[in-house]
Amino acid sequence: MINRFENYPLKKHHTFGLDVTAKYFFEYASLEELLQILVDPLLQTHDCLLLGGGSNLLFLGDYKGVVLHSAIMGMEVIETNARSVVVKVGAGVEWDALVEWSVRNNFGGIENLSWIPGDVGAAPVQNIGAYGVEFKDVFVKAEGVYLASGEPFSIDHAACDFAYRDSIFKNELKNKVVLTFVYLRLDKSPRFLLDYGNVREAVEMLGEPSLRNVRQCIVDIRRQKLPDPGVFGNAGSFFKNPMVDVSVLSAVQADFPEVPFYTMPESGRVKIPAGWLIEKAGWKGQSLGNAAVHKNQALVLINKGHATGREILTLAEAIEADIRYKFNITLQREVNVVE
Ligand code: EPU
Numbered sequence: 001m002i003n004r005f006e007n008y009p010l011k012k013h014h015t016f017g018l019d020v021t022a023k024y025f026f027e028y029a030s031l032e033e034l035l036q037i038l039v040d041p042l043l044q045t046h047d048c049l050l051l052g053g054g055s056n057l058l059f060l061g062d063y064k065g066v067v068l069h070s071a072i073m074g075m076e077v078i079e080t081n082a083r084s085v086v087v088k089v090g091a092g093v094e095w096d097a098l099v100e101w102s103v104r105n106n107f108g109g110i111e112n113l114s115w116i117p118g119d120v121g122a123a124p125v126q127n128i129g130a131y132g133v134e135f136k137d138v139f140v141k142a143e144g145v146y147l148a149s150g151e152p153f154s155i156d157h158a159a160c161d162f163a164y165r166d167s168i169f170k171n172e173l174k175n176k177v178v179l180t181f182v183y184l185r186l187d188k189s190p191r192f193l194l195d196y197g198n199v200r201e202a203v204e205m206l207g208e209p210s211l212r213n214v215r216q217c218i219v220d221i222r223r224q225k226l227p228d229p230g231v232f233g234n235a236g237s238f239f240k241n242p243m244v245d246v247s248v249l250s251a252v253q254a255d256f257p258e259v260p261f262y263t264m265p266e267s268g269r270v271k272i273p274a275g276w277l278i279e280k281a282g283w284k285g286q287s288l289g290n291a292a293v294h295k296n297q298a299l300v301l302i303n304k305g306h307a308t309g310r311e312i313l314t315l316a317e318a319i320e321a322d323i324r325y326k327f328n329i330t331l332q333r334e335v336n337v338v339e
Pocket of ligand 1: 129197225236239240260273276279284296297298299334
């Protein structure tokens with residue numbers, strides 16, 4: 001059934017938990033319902049926002065257009081061979097429900113991506129990643145429709161231009177397609193990827209590596225570092241880790257020889273953790289109005305209670321200016337600001 005609402009509260013539909021509304025909010029549970037919505041005259045006269053779990057959005061105020069929200073559900077094995085399965089998943093499925101399902105069925109590949117908020121339909125857009133795994137590592141293809149025409153749309157891995165927290169859906173196809181189903185390939189004989197940080201050590205404390213143990217350990221690490229959006233609204237990492245030339249790293253090393261960095265083999269550039277830069281600049285745990293930098297992970301900005309989107313943006317801009325001044329590095333936002 002299509003749900004249509006006017007002046008609809010978005011507080012529960014995005015993880016910053018801001019008190020904002022959508023002028024119109026349409027929710028569909030199937031491709032057929034989505035196609036009916038796409039011919040609604042309101043879509044000709046209003047802007048449109050595709051909203052998944054809202055885990056990567058910062059609303060600066062009430063949204064004056066039409067919010068489209070997928071409630072297309074379902075997880076189904078559609079292909080199987082000796083080594084792997086292909087799973088078709090509805091865009092409205094909660095990402096972590098998919099991870100839990102895959103672990104329960106002993107399908108490996110996404111256990112390191114446990115406890116990431118958001119819906120499956122948004123995972124390819126952002127190319128979500130954590131603990132040495134990125135969404136692109138399991139992606140096969142996605143289906144959907146063109147927003148303007150309702151024509152069917154299908155895209156394979158190569159065409160998605162996946163990169164670090166980036167894909168064609170944030171660029172050429174931004175606001176042009178609505179994804180309905182995503183197809184993933186998962187392993188029947190899981191290969192455990194435990195080399196990030198202290199993951200191996202933490203998994204071994206729980207016993208033999210197993211999908212269940214890896215999931216448990218990732219959830220525990222995330223719980224320690226990241227604030228629960230139910231308590232302090234947040235959108236995970238607010239900034240991307242900046243990719244810089246080696247000369248920029250050398251300049252930082254001159255003052256801080258201990259700066260952590262990762263070399264990017266393809267480009268020869270280096271990635272410096274933004275959380276480290278923000279902490280070194282003195283922002284960790286600091287507040288500006290009702291917005292704050294999380295005390296356990298400086299990459300995460302939080303809503304302390306009744307923050308507005310503008311307050312959070314003001315904090316983000318202050319941090320960006322300070323990091324530019326202190327390190328000559330420009331931070332890019334991972335979070336999308338919605339006017
Ligand atoms: N660090 C600090 N201070 C901080 C935070 C981090 O010094 O306040 C240092 C850590 O000590 C470590 C390095 O920065 O040396 C990396 O920290 P961490 O392992 O916590 O990861 P991150 O680079 O800060 C990235 C992702 C996270 C993901 C983790 C684990 C980005 C923008 N963020 O964070 O993703 O969970 O790695 O893989 O790439 C998200 O995208 O929303 C997100 C949470």
